[in-house]
Amino acid sequence: MFLLKKILSTLVLPPLGPLLLILAGLILGRRHPRGGRLLAAVGLIVSVVLMTPASVGLLLADLESHPPITDEALGQADAIVILAGGMRSHAPEFGEGTVNARTLERIRYGARLARKSGLPVLVSGGAPQGGTAEAEWMKRSLQEDFGITVRWVEAASLDTRENALLSARILHPEGLRRIALVTHAAHMRRAEAWFKSAGFEVLPAPTAYFTDKHPDDAEDSQPGASGLFLAAAPSMSAAYAGWYAIHEWLGLLAFRLSS
Incomplete structure (x- = not known):
């Protein structure tokens, strides 16, 4: 059962999950061009969403709901x-x-x-x-x-x-x-x-929080244009956080189905 869960999670989680959607779209596109392009586009969009800080932050918001212990x-x-x-x-x-x-x-x-x-x-x-x-x-x-x-x-x-x-x-x-x-x-x-x-x-x-829920609002701490771009651009750290978030949402779904 443990091995089966690992195999299924590998197939669903990024980066393989979105890549499989793109591959399926390319294969489907040989017979159904419109449907194939749509499926490949979905895979591409999912890939970008799961490595972009803003969208990954939304996925993490309800997961990282507990403050540090007092x-x-x-x-x-x-x-x-x-x-x-x-x-x-x-x-x-x-x-x-x-x-x-x-x-x-x-x-x-x-x-x-x-x-x-x-x-x-x-x-x-x-x-x-x-x-x-x-x-x-x-x-x-x-x-x-x-x-x-x-x-x-x-x-x-x-x-x-x-x-x-x-x-x-x-x-x-x-x-x-x-x-x-x-x-x-x-x-x-x-x-x-x-x-x-x-x-x-x-x-x-x-x-080890991924998100900063209490950013410093001080005026002199605001990043410049380059800093804003780097903070908003897709990145490896955001991709890892996106993978972690999807892994946890699937885990919560499994908990609810088993309880």
């Missing part, structure tokens, strides 16, 4: 749960593998919260590609790079649903149900939904 909310938690976001299997400078950039953003913020609150930490993430589980790399990095001791390692989950269910098996027997949940801001809605369904009271602790 000290008051953090003080109500029983534990901090940090979700894996992937690993880098080839990292010779570290001797083997290590966490990837996405996971590093999460554990860095989780370490900050743990140091501030003194709360125990659970890391969650399996090994989708085999080998060492992502949670094990997270534990190592938290301890060696941030000086944070990890109390629990959930190393069998392959997706957000399993993150929640398997974390519950560890924490619920100890009477721990109120958690500060650390993951990307765009992933928080889906993660919160799964952890609530697993019986947790979730205190969202999002990090």
Whole structure:
């Protein structure tokens, strides 16, 4: 099932999804020129929309709906749960593998919260590609790079649903149900939904926002014409954020269909 989900998401998500629409349009155009051109145009438009900051921002607006966790909310938690976001299997400078950039953003913020609150930490993430589980790399990095001791390692989950269910098996027997949940801001809605369904009271602790909801309005901070163009033009960073947004909306759809 995990492999099937990965194959389907690869076919639907950019960049392959829009490219397949364009290819289908070119093939269809041999017999039905008008329909083929329309389908190819749709694929092209979708490609541009998903790499343009303004349209990607609209996709992210309802996903990144949680503000940063407050000290008051953090003080109500029983534990901090940090979700894996992937690993880098080839990292010779570290001797083997290590966490990837996405996971590093999460554990860095989780370490900050743990140091501030003194709360125990659970890391969650399996090994989708085999080998060492992502949670094990997270534990190592938290301890060696941030000086944070990890109390629990959930190393069998392959997706957000399993993150929640398997974390519950560890924490619920100890009477721990109120958690500060650390993951990307765009992933928080889906993660919160799964952890609530697993019986947790979730205190969202999002990090790594793609969008800036509180831009500086100071007059001297406004960009010039070149800055405005660069901010509005399609870019690799916007394309990555667009991919992430579509991935999360599909994940929320899957959650609703399964619940």
